[in-house]
Amino acid sequence: MPLKTEAHVARASGITLEKVTYTDLAPDELYVEIAGASVCHSDVRAAQASFHLKPPLILGHEGAGYVLAVGSNVTYVSPGDAVVLAFCWCGICRRCKAGKSAYCERIGGLNFSGRREDGRGVVVGAEGDEGGKGEVNGKAEVSGLFFGQSSMSRVALVREECCVKVEGGWGREEVRRFASLGCGLQTGAGAILYVLL
Template sequence: MTSQTPTFPFKTEAYIARSGATSHPALEPVTYNSLKPDEVLVSIAAVSICHTDIRAIHGDFRTELPMIPGHEGSGTVLATGSQVTYVEPGDAVVLAYSSCGSCRRCIMGKNAFCDGLVEMNFAGSGEGVVKDEQGSSVKGSFFGQSSMSRVALVHESSCVKVDVKDRRELELCASLGCGIMTGAGSIFNIAKPPPSSKIVIFGAGAVGLSALLAAKLTTPSTLILIDNSPTKLSKIHPSLLQNVHVLDTSSHKTPTETATAIRALTPNNTGVDYALECIGVESCLLAAHASLDTLGTLITIGSSATAKMPFGLASHLIRGITVGGTHQGDSVSRVMVPEMISLWKRGLFPFDMMIERFGFGELGRALGEMHEGRVVKPLLVV
């Protein structure tokens, strides 16, 4: 610790999700009592909103309330704990999920499946560390960061050093820490489609559109985007949809109808080689499975507390279908985030066209716009 290190207790302001709340979380004063040896104090530049945050706010993501949400942040390092070696004060960082770095999966480069994943990312911490205005404990380590705060206590492993030219770029890059990384990683790290592949993507949110941008870089012969919200589809920047078949399924009554429409967009109605389901809805899973060509691959990306695999084994087996799931697009954040930034700077991954900026105090408005399908990726700028 240096003489410039902020002193503790450290007071700031953060959004706190509380049990039984009838509205969105409110900004409240919070106090960090200490900086652990493996923690970093980060001045937040921006935090983007993911559907996972919404689930966590409602206590539906293995989280206990009260808690500070936020798991897609960016900012500048203010101070580091005594054991931190990766970053130092002044570094620009994007914040992603946390991992231990030493278990067998982390050593294999499978950090997204770390043995300590649940404890480090979903359970949260903060007992005796984060206090609200009344002095009560608040959970404060969601995805190792709880970044819906003006200043956040962050686990070192959640930090990704980035090379950005100014604060605006740093703000935009906040959105790369989870959903966008998951969508892009599902193509780059899992599907790895060869040229001329036929690909369908279910869901025109940030995850699906990021998968779409990544898929474009693999030169597919057929690329299809599906959503049942005409409003959401109409808000997508036209340049992102060049050479893409857009299928509005709002009038479809059955998964079979959707699968038939997908097959009709492929040569000889053979179906697609890869289907990415980014929603976590059983009817979409069924349609995705039915739309596959023989030896096709279904990748499940979206999550739901209740959705199950709905297809029968007979059809599955005789077509040689492969089904795989993913967390974070199987991405190692310190590899994937800089790669996405590099692609963006070269004009190959225009994720910024999904972003809508809001003031940091406008969480309620951002959530409303997101719920109505008018915004793909809200960004709260501090």
């Protein structure tokens, strides 16, 4: 059943909070109720159309929250689990199998196409779409799955590989603070550990 929520959509005219409708979940996807999202320079560049994925799109790649529902093949997380969201990786290419998911052979399409690998979109309607139908020339106008997640929304549709389960019974306020771990810590720690040291 499609899910209706609100999301921050970047368009040529600026960023607005809009009502959006997501498709049904694919087997490897889940809905996450977002407790917190951080803003990164990549979000700003994408909103300005100077990044891999261009507007209109739902922004966000530093999110944390709680799993609402899961697709039929999702096994790592369950509804109610707290998660931090990160970039998407396939999990089956030789680099992923070698523990080098940051060098996934399919990373571009999974994070910057705005669509599923089979070409289908995940947003079937957005308030600001042309004519309010959510489609232009038979295709969804608004892209989702930015970095595999588009987490600047009340609920995000993400792939299972984007999730890192947060153990320990953290409360909503703590989970909200974990949002920047998905990109900020990974990027910052990577730069320090592998470039400066």
